[in-house]
Amino acid sequence: xxxxxxxxxxxxxxxxxxxxxxxxxxxxxxxxxxxxxxxxxxxxxxxxxxxxxxxxxxxxxxxxxxxxxxxxxxxxxxxxxxxxxxxxxxxxxxxxxxxxxxxxxxxxxxxxxxxxxxxxxxxxxxxxxxxxxxxxxxxxxxxxxxxxxxxxxxxxxxxxxxxxxxxxxxxxxxxxxxxxxxxxxxxxxxxxxxxxxxxxxxxxxxxxxx
Numbered sequence: 001x002x003x004x005x006x007x008x009x010x011x012x013x014x015x016x017x018x019x020x021x022x023x024x025x026x027x028x029x030x031x032x033x034x035x036x037x038x039x040x041x042x043x044x045x046x047x048x049x050x051x052x053x054x055x056x057x058x059x060x061x062x063x064x065x066x067x068x069x070x071x072x073x074x075x076x077x078x079x080x081x082x083x084x085x086x087x088x089x090x091x092x093x094x095x096x097x098x099x100x101x102x103x104x105x106x107x108x109x110x111x112x113x114x115x116x117x118x119x120x121x122x123x124x125x126x127x128x129x130x131x132x133x134x135x136x137x138x139x140x141x142x143x144x145x146x147x148x149x150x151x152x153x154x155x156x157x158x159x160x161x162x163x164x165x166x167x168x169x170x171x172x173x174x175x176x177x178x179x180x181x182x183x184x185x186x187x188x189x190x191x192x193x194x195x196x197x198x199x200x201x202x203x204x205x206x207x208x209x210x
Contacts, residue, residue: 003055003087003098004136004175004208007043011138012204014042016185024191026142026200032104035140036084039102049090055097059085081125099126102138107154116165123166123209135209136175137166143201151201155182159205166207173208180205 015022015038025034040059049056087097101122105112116139123135141158143151159179166172186202 002134004134004206006047007087007098007100007136008138008175008204008206010046011039011042012183014038014046015202015204016183019183019185019189020192022186022202023189023200026144026202027191027198030104030106032102032140035104036102039100040085043085043087051090054090055087056090057085057087059083081122081129083122083126096130096133098134098136099130100136100138101126102140104140104142105158106142106144107151107158108144112158113161113165116161120165127209132210136206137162137172137208138175138204138206139180141180141203141205143199151182151188151203155180155201155203155205162205162207166209171209175206175208 018038022038025031036059040057043057047057048054083099084102085100087100089095089097101119103115103119105115109115119137119139123137126133126135139158139162141155143154156179163174163179180203182201182203186200188199188201190199
């Protein structure tokens with residue numbers, strides 16, 4: 001299994017397993033950082049870095065710090081940018097396994113395209129600084145407690161925008177071979193609070209550039 005598919009499945013399984021907490025977060029203020037923290041936890045718990053094919057994951061290091069740690073040089077891009085998550089192969093002298101950049105969008109937002117454009121810029125910069133590393137662009141697609149459109153329709157529209165923004169022409173493909181779908185345990189679920197009666201939906205889509 002390729003590294004980007006493994007990462008996507010681990011994060012998706014973690015969100016499904018913790019559906020009640022995810023539903024509660026989606027019902028509150030927009031918290032993109034929470035999803036990255038949970039993704040870090042998910043990968044750290046699921047992968048043993050001591051295994052032959054294991055890897056470790058870190059976040060919030062600048063690209064310049066990463067370059068120093070792996071003894072690479074780069075003459076282009078902005079090395080001061082900080083990727084959301086970075087994976088390191090443990091058995092390959094800490095060489096890079098992947099770089100992950102992610103966004104959270106709600107299907108009834110009006111600025112989804114600008115958010116995806118920002119994601120594309122982050123991936124393009126990472127590619128300029130260090131090529132030949134799998135670059136994962138992940139989007140958490142959520143419905144608010146009272147979405148204005150059907151969740152399936154909203155996810156489909158965001159997937160179409162993502163495919164156009166991180167396009168085949170730019171060398172991007174769908175992780176796991178297909179657009180993201182609504183997670184089974186997060187298909188219109190309510191937070192486990194007796195006083196709160198709303199429903200949330202979550203899909204995770206990802207494109208990779210190699």
